[in-house]
Amino acid sequence: MSYIKISFIDLLVSLSLIGSALLIIYLEKIKLEKDILIGALRAFLQLLLIGCILKIIFDLNKWYLILTLVSIMILIAGYDALRRVKKRIPYAYLIVAGALTLSAGITLFLVLGLVLKVKPWFTPQYLIPIAGMIIGNSMSAASLALDRLLSEVKLRRYEIEAALSLGAGFYQASHFALKEAFRAALIPTLNTMMIVGVVQLPGMMTGQIIAGANPQDAVRYQILVMYMILSASTLTTFLTLRCSSMQIFTKFHQLKEEYILEN
Amino acid sequence: MKLSFQNLSKVKFTAKNHIFKESQVLNDISFKIEEKEIFAVIGPSGSGKTTLLRLVNRLEEPTGGDILLDGKSILKMEVFKLRRKIGMVFQVPALFLGTVEENLFYGLTLRKINREDGQIRIKKYLSYLEIDEEILSRDINTLSLGQQQRISILRTIILEPEVILMDEPTSSLDPSNTNLILSLIKELNQKLGITIIYVTHLMEQAKILSHRSLVLINGEKVEEGETEKIFSSPAKQETRDFIFGKLVNF
Structure with missing residues (x-):
């Protein structure tokens, strides 16, 4: 495989792209200059840092180091997923991090073990980027699901309580809210699947093509990636919603008051 | 089915900006409801009437006291068993998205009543309430608010509970x-012998419907007794103020 390498000087030249964005923002008095500069700097430093870490991990090629990195990714993703959720539920972090771990574990086993048949299973070239894609997308799904669940519960409290009084258990009664939360979590992934290849070429496929891969091989990888993201997001959403709905009700199948009242 | 309320209390905590506020919603309430009667709980808004009903259906737990159903504490009963015996109709129709039939089947399915028996039961109550069967296939969004509330009551009745709790079911309806x-509530009580606890802030409704009433003001029991007597000669000043205040409002 051959591709054009980017030197540090090339990267400095690419700063002109940020410069042009800054100029427009400045002239239009949008007042986003600081955010753009911080964003550009953070992206630069974070990516350089992860590049160094990945290089070390790739060179050492030890399974425990690779799993530690994946675990850190999950721990940060759990935190990030909840940052975007307005209201708190008990054990939310544990629920989301647990859901991410389980769905990443199962999906990685299926993709690396059964589809790609990677040997050894921890080969970082495959495990790390694939785990990153699974965790990143599942995290967004969990975050959307949880946020929507809490707003739907408040919105549909009468339906939920009517269902409870008709004899439904908490899970059946919260189905009205769960359904909407599930849809909200999966719609971004489904939308991407609908337009992939037609409107945009996804990042991984583009990366492989630039790295010199045969476009037909790159496409096959991308198909696998789309399926795996959908599957992992669905499983994460399911686990997150199932465990979260337990926290919204008491053991006597009563909707907890703090999720009904105005904040 | 008799209900006995014993020293019932409910304290609620609300948190705003990390400051906890405690409010006594119900304070040491005791009274009895006899079998097959319509019992009205009356009082101004915010007097704890809705909370009282929610405690009976165990949508909330009391902070003190107990409610006995035929001598047995509802707090010791399995919550599903209790909710089978005691149905609830809310202030708003609270129907589920879908058709009328789907709504009516919701509780029947939970009770594992098969489709055929369910349909027989639905038809029986539809004809009893003189509602055309054509309504079954209609989407709930095409119904008027009045029709929706009647369906919501029907959804509870077809499960044949022994007690029905009604939380101001006419509050959003026209005269x-x-x-x-x-008149439907009166019929349910007279023909089917269902015990009804009816919460309202409208004295006219309590007068028309109920045999006995409880006056609840600021979470305190002010008076309990025959509805007619409460209205014709209220024993307490608070009751007089409430009745008088309402009369002025009219």
């Missing part, structure tokens, strides 16, 4: 629909 609902 003609209100009258329809009120």
Whole structure:
């Protein structure tokens, strides 16, 4: 495989792209200059840092180091997923991090073990980027699901309580809210699947093509990636919603008051 | 089915900006409801009437006291068993998205009543309430608010509970629909012998419907007794103030 390498000087030249964005923002008095500069700097430093870490991990090629990195990714993703959720539920972090771990574990086993048949299973070239894609997308799904669940519960409290009084258990009664939360979590992934290849070429496929891969091989990888993201997001959403709905009700199948009242 | 309320209390905590506020919603309430009666709980808004009903259906737990159903504490009963015996109709129809039939089947399915028996039961109550069967296939969004509330009551009745809790079910209805609902409640009690606890802030409704009443003001029991007597000669000043205040409002 051959591709054009980017030197540090090339990267400095690419700063002109940020410069042009800054100029427009400045002239239009949008007042986003600081955010753009911080964003550009953070992206630069974070990516350089992860590049160094990945290089070390790739060179050492030890399974425990690779799993530690994946675990850190999950721990940060759990935190990030909840940052975007307005209201708190008990054990939310544990629920989301647990859901991410389980769905990443199962999906990685299926993709690396059964589809790609990677040997050894921890080969970082495959495990790390694939785990990153699974965790990143599942995290967004969990975050959307949880946020929507809490707003739907408040919105549909009468339906939920009517269902409870008709004899439904908490899970059946919260189905009205769960359904909407599930849809909200999966719609971004489904939308991407609908337009992939037609409107945009996804990042991984583009990366492989630039790295010199045969476009037909790159496409096959991308198909696998789309399926795996959908599957992992669905499983994460399911686990997150199932465990979260337990926290919204008491053991006597009563909707907890703090999720009904105005904040 | 008799209900006995014993020293019932409910304290609620609300948190705003990390400051906890405690409010006594119900304070040491004791009274009894006899079998097959319509019992009205009356009082101004915020007096704890809705909370009282929610405690009976165990949508909330009391902070003190107990409610006995035929001598047995509801707090020791399995919650599903309790909710089978005691149905609830809310202030708003609270129907589920879908058709009327789907709504009516919701509780029947939970009770594992098969489709055929369910349909027989639905038809029986539809004809009893003189509602055309054509309504079954209609989407709930095409119904008027009055029709929706009647379906919501029907959804509870077809499960044949022994007690029905009604939380101001006519509050969003116009006078003609209100009258329809009120006569329906009377019929349910007279023909089917269902015990009804009816919460309202409207004294006229309590007078029309109930045999006995409880006056609840600021979470305190002010008076309990025959409805007619409470209105004709209230024993307490608070009751007089409440009745008088309402009369002025009219």
